[in-house]
Amino acid sequence: MERVSLTGNDAVGTAMAQINPDVVAAFPITPQTELMHKFAEFYADGKVNTELILVESEHSAMSAVVGSAAAGARSMTATSANGFALMWEIVYIAASLRLPIVMPVVNRALSGPINIHCDHSDTMGGRDSGWVQLFSENTQEVYDNVIMAVKIAEHKDILLPVMATFDGFIISHTQEVVELLSDEEVQKFIGKKEMYYPLLDVKNPVTYGPLDLQDYYFEHKRQQVEAMLKVPAVVDEVAKDYAKLTGRKYDFIEIYGPEDAEISLVALGSTAGTAKDVVDKLNDEGKKVNLVKIRMFRPWPHETIVNALKGKKAIGIMDRSDSFGALGGPVFMEIRSSLMGEIKEDITANYIYGLGGRDISAPEIESVYNDLFEIAETGKVKNRKTYLGVRE
Amino acid sequence: MSDPTGWKNIPIGGLIVESGNSHDYKTGSWRTYRPVLDEEKCINCHQCWIYCPDSSIMIVDEKMTGFDYDHCKGCGICAEVCPPKVAAIKMVLENE
Ligand code: SF4
Ligand code: SF4
Numbered sequence: 492m493e494r495v496s497l498t499g500n501d502a503v504g505t506a507m508a509q510i511n512p513d514v515v516a517a518f519p520i521t522p523q524t525e526l527m528h529k530f531a532e533f534y535a536d537g538k539v540n541t542e543l544i545l546v547e548s549e550h551s552a553m554s555a556v557v558g559s560a561a562a563g564a565r566s567m568t569a570t571s572a573n574g575f576a577l578m579w580e581i582v583y584i585a586a587s588l589r590l591p592i593v594m595p596v597v598n599r600a601l602s603g604p605i606n607i608h609c610d611h612s613d614t615m616g617g618r619d620s621g622w623v624q625l626f627s628e629n630t631q632e633v634y635d636n637v638i639m640a641v642k643i644a645e646h647k648d649i650l651l652p653v654m655a656t657f658d659g660f661i662i663s664h665t666q667e668v669v670e671l672l673s674d675e676e677v678q679k680f681i682g683k684k685e686m687y688y689p690l691l692d693v694k695n696p697v698t699y700g701p702l703d704l705q706d707y708y709f710e711h712k713r714q715q716v717e718a719m720l721k722v723p724a725v726v727d728e729v730a731k732d733y734a735k736l737t738g739r740k741y742d743f744i745e746i747y748g749p750e751d752a753e754i755s756l757v758a759l760g761s762t763a764g765t766a767k768d769v770v771d772k773l774n775d776e777g778k779k780v781n782l783v784k785i786r787m788f789r790p791w792p793h794e795t796i797v798n799a800l801k802g803k804k805a806i807g808i809m810d811r812s813d814s815f816g817a818l819g820g821p822v823f824m825e826i827r828s829s830l831m832g833e834i835k836e837d838i839t840a841n842y843i844y845g846l847g848g849r850d851i852s853a854p855e856i857e858s859v860y861n862d863l864f865e866i867a868e869t870g871k872v873k874n875r876k877t878y879l880g881v882r883e
Numbered sequence: 884m885s886d887p888t889g890w891k892n893i894p895i896g897g898l899i900v901e902s903g904n905s906h907d908y909k910t911g912s913w914r915t916y917r918p919v920l921d922e923e924k925c926i927n928c929h930q931c932w933i934y935c936p937d938s939s940i941m942i943v944d945e946k947m948t949g950f951d952y953d954h955c956k957g958c959g960i961c962a963e964v965c966p967p968k969v970a971a972i973k974m975v976l977e978n979e
Contacts, residue, residue: 587896587897589895589896650896688900696902697898698898698899698902699896699897700897701897707888707893708897710893711896711897714890717890718895
């Protein structure tokens, strides 16, 4: 295993090259990030056998991989922010046609006003699209998630697209030490792609994407639900195999700090890394707290969340995107509905933070824990939704 | 046994996994008007056969014999292209 210092983009570009997909379609201009640039370098150097298609928009990029995946090709693309928004129509179609496309997404704010920095408003908007969504805390995790995503997506019980997301700039442009697998190890791990009615099998013609009206559309949606229900078992199986190879085992969530702490903070993405430092500091000071980091957001790991959070005296939920006009951000709403009936009093508080790349500091996270101490003591939530770090 | 057309028994993703099966899709129920042939008047010019968009004109041994009502959508093109002097096809309301 090679230990190198890479940016998140370079690590993901490397993972893609090691996966060596049959087809990669990409919009080559911003908001595309350097990860595709990196992959294109591998391509130019003849290190991959991929058919690299540079298209005129993200809508076309997603359309191209829908076509190639239907043809039977292992297909990938990548995007970020407004690029993801422009793909929107086809993002749903990829999932509906049950095409195992893998897409790294650099989490960045959706305009407007125009902003290119990190928040989760792009992929959180896609949480109902039928894609599996894996969030990553750091460069190592996104490298690992992208490789595992191939196996998850292509599993015969699943056949759904997977997006592996990582925080724009905070991970995508920051150098970190990463352990890389060898190309052979990656190839052996992902294996040969199993075919499911490939369009290029001209001896057995099939139709993809026909009109599907009142008589069958509902049944096909029900099948999508079923595939999603099967995802957790497969994610776990793939993670176990990956752990055998790398020693790194990933669960749907990660509990950092004492499991029996009565005060928990929930976060995802790079903020989980910052929060871990705060958890260490507070526990060193004798204040027992933990962090629940969510890795798999879709499908939502309901049981795991309930087990991790029931019996707590105060729960803070960090959201790096808002759902305008809703009770709280997307993570908050999921957590609260999971905890319905599992907690007696309402002891949850939502913190919207870091929109448009606004920095989130350790002292700010500590201030959230301080709020949680108060909730635990009084049993009362003063502010259900707090905008952390915004100027009044 | 669950329903053979239920979600557990059909191909995923809306895929149609066999070819040439549009024949099994009975579009005849879409009809409001139904073409009716007057065999006495018909001169077997095959204009209706050429123009029918649904291959629903039935010809046996070069003789126009009627319509495939399982697939005829009742568009009325056959009646329109039948030579005016002949007018062998009449469109009548489906419930008549
Ligand atoms: S009504 Fe239309 S579909 Fe029916 S036989 Fe005539 S041309 Fe064909
Ligand atoms: S167009 Fe009229 S005359 Fe010609 S074959 Fe058809 S029904 Fe007969």
